[in-house]
Amino acid sequence: MTRQAVADALEEIGLLLELRGENPFKTRAYGNGARILRSLDRDLAALVRSGELGTIPGIGAALSEKITTLVNTGELPYLEKLRAEVPPGLLDCLKIQGLGPKKAQVLWSCLGVTGLDSLEAACKEGRVKALDGFGATTERKLLEGIERLRSQAGRFLQPVVQEAAERLLKTIRAVPGVLRAEAAGSVRRRAETSKDIDLVTSATDAEGVMDAFVAAAGIEEVTGRGPTKCSVRLVAGPAVDLRVVDDVSYPAALFYFTGSKAHNVAVRGRAQRLGFRLNEYGLVRNEDGAAVDCEDEAAIYAALGLAWIPPELREDQAAAHHSLPRLVAADDIRGVLHCHSTWSDGTATVAEMADAARKLGLSYLGLCDHSQSAAYAGGLSVERVVAQREEIDRLNRTFGSEFRILHGIESDILADGRLDYPDEVLERFDLVVGSVHSRFQLSANEQTARLLRAIDNPYLDIVGHLTGRILLSRDPYPLHVERVLDAAAEAGVAVEINAHPERLDIDAKALRYGLARGMQTAVNPDAHSTEGLQDIRYGLGIARKGWCTPDDVLNAWPLDRLLDHLSSRRARALARGGARGSS
DNA sequence: GCCGTTTTCGGCCCGACTGTTTTCAGTCG
Numbered sequence: 001m002t003r004q005a006v007a008d009a010l011e012e013i014g015l016l017l018e019l020r021g022e023n024p025f026k027t028r029a030y031g032n033g034a035r036i037l038r039s040l041d042r043d044l045a046a047l048v049r050s051g052e053l054g055t056i057p058g059i060g061a062a063l064s065e066k067i068t069t070l071v072n073t074g075e076l077p078y079l080e081k082l083r084a085e086v087p088p089g090l091l092d093c094l095k096i097q098g099l100g101p102k103k104a105q106v107l108w109s110c111l112g113v114t115g116l117d118s119l120e121a122a123c124k125e126g127r128v129k130a131l132d133g134f135g136a137t138t139e140r141k142l143l144e145g146i147e148r149l150r151s152q153a154g155r156f157l158q159p160v161v162q163e164a165a166e167r168l169l170k171t172i173r174a175v176p177g178v179l180r181a182e183a184a185g186s187v188r189r190r191a192e193t194s195k196d197i198d199l200v201t202s203a204t205d206a207e208g209v210m211d212a213f214v215a216a217a218g219i220e221e222v223t224g225r226g227p228t229k230c231s232v233r234l235v236a237g238p239a240v241d242l243r244v245v246d247d248v249s250y251p252a253a254l255f256y257f258t259g260s261k262a263h264n265v266a267v268r269g270r271a272q273r274l275g276f277r278l279n280e281y282g283l284v285r286n287e288d289g290a291a292v293d294c295e296d297e298a299a300i301y302a303a304l305g306l307a308w309i310p311p312e313l314r315e316d317q318a319a320a321h322h323s324l325p326r327l328v329a330a331d332d333i334r335g336v337l338h339c340h341s342t343w344s345d346g347t348a349t350v351a352e353m354a355d356a357a358r359k360l361g362l363s364y365l366g367l368c369d370h371s372q373s374a375a376y377a378g379g380l381s382v383e384r385v386v387a388q389r390e391e392i393d394r395l396n397r398t399f400g401s402e403f404r405i406l407h408g409i410e411s412d413i414l415a416d417g418r419l420d421y422p423d424e425v426l427e428r429f430d431l432v433v434g435s436v437h438s439r440f441q442l443s444a445n446e447q448t449a450r451l452l453r454a455i456d457n458p459y460l461d462i463v464g465h466l467t468g469r470i471l472l473s474r475d476p477y478p479l480h481v482e483r484v485l486d487a488a489a490e491a492g493v494a495v496e497i498n499a500h501p502e503r504l505d506i507d508a509k510a511l512r513y514g515l516a517r518g519m520q521t522a523v524n525p526d527a528h529s530t531e532g533l534q535d536i537r538y539g540l541g542i543a544r545k546g547w548c549t550p551d552d553v554l555n556a557w558p559l560d561r562l563l564d565h566l567s568s569r570r571a572r573a574l575a576r577g578g579a580r581g582s583s
Numbered sequence: 584g585c586c587g588t589t590t591t592c593g594g595c596c597c598g599a600c601t602g603t604t605t606t607c608a609g610t611c612g
Contacts, residue, residue: 025595029584060585098601100610135603375597376612437612438599 001074003044007037009070009079010063012091016082018101019090019108033063039347039529045071089115096145097474106131120146152472155193156238158501158538162187164218164234165197171216172242177204179247184257188311190541192504193471196239198257202250209244249281251297256280263314270304312544327544332556336533337366338410338433338464338496338524343388344369345377347529350391350405356530358403364559367392368408368433373420380409382425389428404559406430410464415439417453419460426459431566433496435464436477444478451484455493458573461566462522463488465498465505473502481510489519492569494554496524499539511546522554
């Protein structure tokens with residue numbers, strides 16, 4: 001059993017125990033265990049074999065034994081027993097914002113709620129508001145929550161679909177006779193979430209490819225199979241469509257199944273105007289019915305007088321543009337800004353994070369742990385800020401010129417828009433990220449005023465996760481996004497692309513709006529572990545979808561340029577603030 | 584359930600907000 005699957009099992013035990021009303025510290029121990037496993041950068045099976053599991057802080061005798069059983073046998077009787085005692089649908093109910101285990105337990109025991117359907121019925125019949133501790137508002141919010149959950153059902157985050165696609169492609173490419181194979185659809189376009197996975201391949205032996213495909217690991221059921229198309233559903237949830245074509249048709253098929261629908265319509269329209277017909281099998285000249293020889297996608301675009309359009313841009317009007325930007329790519333990234341360490345809620349030490357960044361070939365690491373008002377995340381008091389600085393200075397002396405840790409902070413933006421340290425503390429940081437972590441329920445005007453005041457603070461360098469959204473789970477808070485981006489562009493404050501796959505905040509559309517007004521950005525992994533640094537690839541997808549060039553991205557700049565920018569930006573902002581007599 | 588240890592059991596991150604109350608419990612970050 002994989003580390004991820006074991007972590008999921010521990011997490012589920014924690015939730016089931018909570019629903020049974022167990023000691024909260026016991027349930028938390030399972031949740032902690034799941035988090036520890038997810039951020040572990042060692043081989044779990046090897047840890048089990050060597051008996052070192054119990055030496056990991058947070059993993060004691062009980063968890064160690066259960067993890068060992070899961071790894072060795074793939075099952076756990078203890079978990080099966082818990083599952084039998086709690087209705088499975090009750091876990092779905094916990095995904096509703098504002099409904100925790102205590103209330104779910106009451107709904108189950110008093111009203112017989114066992115899932116979203118029975119909860120919806122109970123709400124509509126007014127039985128929920130009659131319960132002690134519940135009221136009409138709660139009942140209404142539960143119904144809204146059910147509605148939102150249903151509207152997002154069947155969508156999956158990038159780590160799920162990207163990794164499944166890569167794994168299946170590896171299987172397909174290993175089949176004899178396979179010439180080309182790629183992911184198409186929303187996965188290739190790097191959409192924030194995907195409904196399903198589309199794979200396109202060219203092969204001399206379609207049957208052989210499909211045989212290997214349906215035999216791949218992680219497939220729950222085969223839902224359809226014909227001569228050119230095979231559909232399956234994965235254990236992880238998403239459906240996968242595999243299309244096998246001959247190699248001549250491959251470029252057109254890849255183009256067609258990559259979409260988006262709007263992009264295909266635009267390009268087909270252009271083809272029509274130029275006297276061609278474009279479908280999933282190829283590009284055909286109308287006057288003589290001859291197929292145009294296109295050995296790859298670029299040739300199709302070229303035949304229509306267009307440069308090849310990167311899949312990330314195939315959402316809107318890209319086909320109407322004559323020149324496309326040189327999009328930022330993984331190779332451009334020089335460093336990371338905004339990640340955490342054990343000084344606050346990260347799982348790796350500063351030295352470990354720095355080491356991981358160096359191994360990725362990066363030349364700087366902006367460490368931005370949580371600030372003092374983030375008590376839940378172990379935010380740094382002023383004294384600990386000073387101590388952390390000493391540790392960072394000490395480490396920097398060991399690196400020489402090839403690597404540098406920047407001492408930053410992720411400072412909470414308070415409800416009134418102030419940052420949560422006085423200026424004399426803020427000025428000591430190399431880098432200040434400001435983020436909203438509380439008071440999401442302010443009105444759009446209040447939230448906007450809050451962000452605008454933060455942007456006016458001369459010490460703020462980067463706005464963190466602008467809208468607070470959590471994909472598939474929490475909507476953005478009300479905010480006049482464009483007004484905030486206008487102000488950030490004006491003040492020279494960057495707005496990050498939070499690269500965590502559950503956030504991807506800001507989104508590509510807002511990013512493009514800001515960039516067009518001169519705003520800068522940074523692709524920030526917001527990593528809480530060494531592994532989390534890898535999330536930068538999801539942020540790059542958004543950057544590219546937002547038409548972002550390397551010049552727009554602070555962490556695509558060499559360290560010298562970044563440091564010059566940060567110091568001159570602050571000097572300008574202080575001069576401006578001084579002139580206005582505010583701070 | 585984990586940890587640290589006064590080696591047998593008590594403390595475990597904590598403050599703010601919401602909706603329900605009339606002083607608080609549940610949820611969240």
